[in-house]
Amino acid sequence: MTLRDILKWNYGVESPSLEFLREGGTLTYIVNSKNKYLLKVVGSAFSGTARQSVSIMRYLEGKGFPVPKTILTKSGESFFETEVDGEKKLIVLMEFIDGDEPELEKYASEVGELVGRFHQLMEKYPEETVPEGKEFFIGRYLEFLRKKNYPRIAEYEKLGERLWDKIKDFPQGNCHGDLHRGNLLQNSDGQIYLVDFDTVCQSPFMFDVMVMCDMTDYFNPRPEDIALTKEVYRKFLSGYSEYHALSREEILSFPYWVAIRHFQLQATILEIYGIDCIDEGFIDGQLYWLDKWQESMADFAETFLNGET
Numbered sequence: 001m002t003l004r005d006i007l008k009w010n011y012g013v014e015s016p017s018l019e020f021l022r023e024g025g026t027l028t029y030i031v032n033s034k035n036k037y038l039l040k041v042v043g044s045a046f047s048g049t050a051r052q053s054v055s056i057m058r059y060l061e062g063k064g065f066p067v068p069k070t071i072l073t074k075s076g077e078s079f080f081e082t083e084v085d086g087e088k089k090l091i092v093l094m095e096f097i098d099g100d101e102p103e104l105e106k107y108a109s110e111v112g113e114l115v116g117r118f119h120q121l122m123e124k125y126p127e128e129t130v131p132e133g134k135e136f137f138i139g140r141y142l143e144f145l146r147k148k149n150y151p152r153i154a155e156y157e158k159l160g161e162r163l164w165d166k167i168k169d170f171p172q173g174n175c176h177g178d179l180h181r182g183n184l185l186q187n188s189d190g191q192i193y194l195v196d197f198d199t200v201c202q203s204p205f206m207f208d209v210m211v212m213c214d215m216t217d218y219f220n221p222r223p224e225d226i227a228l229t230k231e232v233y234r235k236f237l238s239g240y241s242e243y244h245a246l247s248r249e250e251i252l253s254f255p256y257w258v259a260i261r262h263f264q265l266q267a268t269i270l271e272i273y274g275i276d277c278i279d280e281g282f283i284d285g286q287l288y289w290l291d292k293w294q295e296s297m298a299d300f301a302e303t304f305l306n307g308e309t
Contacts, residue, residue, distance in 0.1 A: 001082065003039070003091075007031065010073045010080050011093055026050070030096060037071060038097075042090040046198075050090050053197040054078045055127060057094070063121050066114070066193045069095040097193050099185035107192065108213070108232045111184065112239030114192055115176075115212060119205055119244040122174035129174050131202040134164050137260050140267035144275055150283055159290060160263060166256045170204040170249075177201045179208040206250050210257035212236065218262075219285065221292045226300065227309035234304075252304070255297040259290055 007013040018039070019030040025046050031037040042050040058078060060067045071093040073080050080091040104111060138160040145153045176183070177199030185193045213236050215229040216222075233254060240246070266286065270277065303309065 003029070003041070006080060006082065006091055007033075007039070007093070010075075010091075011071060012074055013037070013093075031093070036096040036098070038068065038094050040090075040092040040094075042092060044088045047088070047090045049198045050092060051079070052127070052129070052200065054092055056122075056125065056197040056200055059125055060118070060121060060194075065117065065121060066191055067197075068097050068193065068195060071095065097185045097187060097195070099187040099191075099193065101181050102184055102186040102192055104181055104212075104215075104232055105228070107186070108235035109239035110192060111212065112236035113242055114184075114194060114239075115179065115208060115236075116240035116243030118176065118194060119173060119208070122200075125174050129200050129202050131172075132177070133203075134168070136201075136203075137207075137264045138164055140271075141263040144267060144270045145283065147275060148280075148283075150280065152284070152287060155287060156263075159259070159294075163256050163260050163263075167204060167206070167253050167260070170206060170253070171247075172202050172204050174200060175203045175205060175208045177203065177208070179211045181212065204250075205244070205246065206253055206257050207260075209236070209240065209246070210254055210261065213254070214258055214261065216258060216293075219289065221289055221296065226296060230300070230304055230309050234307075252301045254304075255293070255300040259293055259297075262286060262290060 001009075003018060004016055007016045013031065013033045016031050016033045019032065021028040021030055021038075025043065027041040029039040029041075031039045040050070054070055055078070057067045058070050061069055070078055072078060078092075080093075082089050082091060102111065142153065142157060142160060145156055150156075176194070176197065178196065183194065183196045185195055187193070213229060213233040215232055216225045237246070237251065266278075
């Protein structure tokens with residue numbers, strides 16, 4: 001059975017045309033028919049996260065939260081299961097959101113409201129999500145460095161312990177897990193949608209907040225980027241606090257989370273592309289970034305409290 005057959009007989013989509021969009025463990029297509037859709041063909045290795053993602057989207061949709069609408073099969077299912085060349089596949093069809101990434105500098109308060117409402121609603125999400133703690137955020141990258149016999153690993157280990165000690169007791173809940181600006185879409189009417197729920201997990205709320213508001217350059221900690229980050233962060237919090245509360249300690253932990261993100265993201269990159277995708281010089285460069293960033297941590301908190309950039 002072809003994808004066009006599945007769309008016609010199981011979803012009632014007549015005369016669909018498929019435009020390949022991307023591949024990354026999941027094949028994604030744009031479907032053009034009377035309406036426009038996004039089609040995902042998910043392999044067995046990613047079926048668990050895909051099922052969770054669909055479940056979360058349907059939950060949020062039922063709460064009136066702006067996410068792409070899941071298109072149900074004729075029998076009322078959220079996805080269609082099939083088999084291709086002996087491998088089970090999950091077919092997910094959803095509304096296509098015709099939009100672009102919003103300008104965060106302009107819409108930071110609105111995005112803050114969206115994320116705050118998301119965190120609020122996800123407190124009552126009825127299913128369990130994966131808990132992510134120190135091993136996920138810090139330990140994975142250290143293990144890669146050990147495998148590479150990185151000579152300055154003690155510096156990374158010391159920093160990792162110091163960073164985690166600062167945030168280890170913060171409140172946790174269901175977070176997006178990959179809340180960068182590319183997972184926002186703003187349509188022509190100005191409505192902002194949140195997308196891609198494959199990485200939802202239990203973690204400190206500040207992780208989501210920091211990923212969205214961090215405007216610093218991943219390789220060059222420039223003062224102008226730090227100033228912009230503070231400006232965006234303040235506007236974001238003005239909207240976020242209407243739906244979800246953060247303590248003073250959580251708010252001031254932002255610079256620690258920026259540093260933790262370097263551990264977490266680098267480990268994820270290595271998991272995807274392999275341990276040899278970076279060399280010792282690159283790891284030295286990341287350590288230089290982190291050393292420079294530490295110099296600005298105390299200043300970040302002090303000036304943020306005083307409303308300075």
